[in-house]
Amino acid sequence: METIVSNKLQQFVVGLDPTQLPVPHTLQLMAQNHLLAKDFPTTKSERFKYTRLAKLANAQMSNSLLLEKGQLSQHKILTDAYTVYINNKQIILPTDLPSGLQIKLNTEDPDAFHEASFYDVFGALNILYAQNGISIRVANNCTLDKPIQIVQVNSGGKYFYRHHFNFGENAEAAVYIVTKSTIDSNSFAHTHFQYDIAQSARIKVYKIQDCCAGHFDFHEDRAIQNATSHFEINTLTLDGSFVRNDTMVAVKGEHAQTYLNGAYWLKEEQHVANYTTIDHQVAHCESFETYKGVAADRSTAVFNGKVFVRKDAQKTNAYQSNSNVLLSDNASVNSKPELEIYADDVKCSHGSTTGQLDENALFYLRARGLSAATAKTLLLQAFMEDVLTYVKQDEALAYVHQRIADRFSWKY
Amino acid sequence: MIKIENLHASINGKEILKGLDLEVKAGEVHAIMGPNGAGKSTLAAVLAGREDYEITAGSVTFLGKDLLDLPTEDRAREGLFLAFQYPVEIPGVSNVNFLRTALNEKRAYHNQEPISAKDFMALVREKSALVELDAKLASRAVNEGFSGGEKKRNEIFQMAMLDPKLAVLDETDSGLDIDALRIVSQGVNALKSPENASIVITHYQRLLDYIIPDVVHVLYDGKIVKSGPKELALELEERGYDWIKESL
Known part of the structure; x- marks a missing residue:
């Protein structure tokens, strides 16, 4: 053709x-x-x-x-x-x-x-x-x-x-x-x-x-x-x-469960975009969506997450969150959560945060003797860890940790 | 141990410490009392190295070194410990992992070998018992979901683990009930030795029933305006601060 x-x-x-x-x-x-x-x-x-x-x-x-x-x-x-x-x-x-x-x-x-x-x-x-x-x-x-x-x-x-x-x-x-x-x-x-x-x-x-x-x-x-x-x-x-x-x-x-998770570790000129859609068409379902990322250097990340809850999808529970940490003034994140709800008896939430590491937490760790670099790494690892907890296979997790360590000098 | 001379510090252009002098020797416990806004917490923050504050004049000598010249982490590694008034919750970072990292970074700074896992865990058991901190709390994320009392006990637990030369306790009694106050004070007293010293910052005389100070100072408007024996704390409790303000 x-x-x-x-x-x-x-x-x-x-x-x-x-x-x-x-x-x-x-x-x-x-x-x-x-x-x-x-x-x-x-x-x-x-x-x-x-x-x-x-x-x-x-x-x-x-x-x-x-x-x-x-x-x-x-x-x-x-x-x-x-x-x-x-x-x-x-x-x-x-x-x-x-x-x-x-x-x-x-x-x-x-x-x-x-x-x-x-x-x-x-x-x-x-x-x-x-x-x-x-x-x-x-x-x-x-x-x-x-x-x-x-x-x-x-x-x-x-x-x-x-x-x-x-x-x-x-x-x-x-x-x-x-x-x-x-x-x-x-x-x-x-x-x-x-x-x-x-x-x-x-x-x-x-x-x-x-x-x-x-x-x-x-x-x-x-x-x-x-x-x-x-x-x-x-x-x-x-x-x-x-x-x-x-x-x-x-x-x-009905009664289906959906887990949609994502994690991204960006540096240099990387561009990573995640577009997600969860379409709840029927009642009594649950969805949990967590996307997290860190962006260094001049990298750019995009998150666009849509959740539809159709008219018949009563009793839906849908949770979505996207959080990002920016590690440089030149990195950027465009985060856009979108909920479209047509049913009236549902529990839905979404949240999006993009910011820097918590200065108070950094100071607290340094005040205990951790170097600024170690404190930062510890906080970033902790920030990303909840997405990685879904990876239960040891070899896969070791590979992921190794690659992050290679690219970001984080120690696991 | 520590000698603070004519210390001036400001935040956002506003001067908080206005020529503070204080000397603490090894083996001593000094209490700093004073009305709200006198600069008590600013003193603690400046000593620990909080970068929001600008030091405009004065000097701080800690164990022979220029403290103000050291970054926060090196002050800690030299043996300064700040027990926070508001300990920070750090989700995802486990208490023991972070303490082990802290301890090992301190040891590396002093050219010592890292502590073994076995010795470390033994230390955790010993020191958590000192402040009656549940071993489970020791391994949880730093302060996350801890009650006010647990957070303060965790501060003293960390202090015991790091074995500082000088501990600065910033309103450690705030938000504590009598039982927690007793436990926290016992922890502090147990760590007292002729080689170390403490600066206890407090609003109320109550804490000083448990931690007996050698000297009590009154901090007012950015300066130490009066110093005296432990009885001064009782007098302040009874008469408030107005008589001091009037006598200036």
């Missing part, structure tokens, strides 16, 4: 092949129509108000380079997991899966595209240009003995991926999604994750984003939760010069 789009977008898609994945034809048409009217988003558009894309539009991507399995496996975080490696065009699937777990290429799973949708230019491009992706199924009543680990390593080029998860009724699983890029490569990746969560499933997703400078990392996470399910998604951004996460959870079954 040929797509005609305007100037910068046209340049951007040069060299990309139309998708060979079984994306529904009607959806491809919608995506094309969406793009016809659009150019590369500017800061005038609401969704990109705080994100300058000129760098991306002008970026020359380095040649796509395929890595060998030995090189790829160096990027894994968990030693004992069902691990998938994704590197540009190649996907390496694990063997020896237990009964109840299926991991395939998404082309082999016709259901992988049934809920596909898009919300912006990049989402539309993904529908038209997605090269590949995986499909993971966890059967009803299956409790996985080990986590699933997806290691996606970007090494040059522009790639669109679509991954699909189907968690059966009463299934229990933890998924680690590790995103890396190779040093010195300029690359772009836009990855769409779809999570279908059946009744009473208990699913925890940990996204560990640790790309190098020069990589543009876009993530779209779309979850649909059914009744009494528990879904937790933790997005930890450890590095990467440009990261954009767009996470949307539709809660469609």
